[in-house]
Amino acid sequence: MIGIELPTLNTNDSSYTLVEWLVPDGNSIEGEEPLAVVETSKASEEIESTGSGILHVLVGGGQECRPGQTIAYLFESAQERDSYRASAATPATASEPPGAELRITNAARELADRHGLSEAELRGLGRTVVRTADIETLVRRAAPEPASGERQLSKRQRTVGAVVTESMRTVPAAAAYAKVDVGQAEELARQLSERTGSFVSLPVLLIKAVARRHAAHPLMFAALTDDGAVRESERAHVGVTMDAGRGLYTPVVHDAAELSGDRIADLLTGFRSKAFRGTFQAAELAGANIMVAPHTTEGMLLATPIVFPGQTCVISVGAVDDQVLLDAQGTPRTHRFVHLGLVYDHRMVNGRDAMALLKDVKEELEAPAALG
Incomplete structure (x- = not known):
């Protein structure tokens, strides 16, 4: 059994969003190949396998994950995977069910709810996976801002702000x-x-x-x-x-x-x-x-x-x-x-x-x- 750990993709974020698995849970992996797409505050990054085997997903699409966290296992055989599943004290977190028409990352869902975007508006994007950047695009197209004049900074801008603050504090x-x-x-x-x-x-x-x-x-x-x-x-x-x-x-x-x-x-x-x-x-x-x-x-x-x-x-x-x-x-x-x-x-x-x-x-x- 080989554990696939999430690497540190940048130094600004303490957590990322696992956008989607590129290989279905339970499929066979042949050597190094892209397995999943992870979204940080700055970029999207493909996570590659570290070996060959049968993929067993621990973190589902759209869920938050941390640097160093094991997001999947690779088993030598389907029998070994079945044995692990039978003996595990708690079931692994399943990925999104096959055939789901629309998946929305947790961060994107939170931002959509904050701005009152409907399911129809999200489906209108024509994407199978909706990310934070997609919601930000919809918000920019939206009607005039509330009377209070307040609006939420994007996650990306908050990250920029954190870097600027650290620079002003330490340099x-x-x-x-x-x-x-x-x-x-x-x-x-x-x-x-x-x-x-x-x-x-x-x-x-x-x-x-x-x-x-x-x-x-x-x-x-x-x-x-x-x-x-x-x-x-x-x-x-x-x-x-x-x-x-x-x-x-x-x-x-x-x-x-x-x-x-x-x-x-x-x-x-x-x-x-x-x-x-x-x-x-x-x-x-x-x-x-x-x-x-x-x-x-x-x-x-x-x-x-x-x-x-x-x-x-x-x-x-x-x-x-x-x-x-x-x-x-x-x-x-x-x-x-x-x-x-x-x-x-x-x-x-x-x-x-x-x-x-x-x-x-x-x-x-x-x-x-x-x-x-």
Whole structure:
């Protein structure tokens, strides 16, 4: 008998929702294959089997479960499973009966009840399994809010709030800023886009520029341990803040220094689609050791984001600002500028370190040939 334990999928949630079993209870499993879909506050993740055998479900679809909890067993044979079922002191929790037309996770049901959504409205979604994100979509389409003006924050936004609160509580942050002429970087992005067919933007080149400075500034990619030691990272894994209207996500460009500009661009395009649909996998949101936060809405010049707990710094970029300057001959020339903001954990690094990284990133963007 092999126990299938639920792994820790993120550090923000103490419980998850087991959305559905992909393999029916009692079926035979052949090696590693997806067994179930689990929903966290940030993503949906497939749980794989840890071996072969006959599946015996302990936690049914739509139920809450905890990291480390055994959610199923794999038995060597149907006879062994039958023997276990006969001798068990209490019956295992059965999954939803086959043929059920609509399954609703506990969290989704609670949210639907809170907003007075009917069964017909839920069935109108055309889904066999209704999750929290589906209810949030219905709520956004609903009639005007109650006269009190109150509304419930989504589970995702509450998770964001918890991270922000932890950052403000534990990270003594300081900030530095740099003004960067990005005329050449924008031209390089245009050329790369035309040559590769990918949407290469200024944030793409910024991610590449930051990652290339990993070896020169290892502390900016490090983490502070509970005992006050510094844990450095071997590679640059750059997280990117992204909000497409369904909550804040921070997908990660792993090994960003090793990727071409067009490859990073393709990853960001895929991330934006997943942010809009809320379909990230947990692995796509894990492992960042530095963060880039684009705030490129027209007219937005400066931003001071939070340092995510477990990281040392975050780099923001504002929108492009046109400025007319006189050249050496006194001729007016239009220059394209952005402001970079670096917010950092002052326990780990000092202003000198922060300004050194900003200076290097500024130089990369103003002479961007190596970022292609």
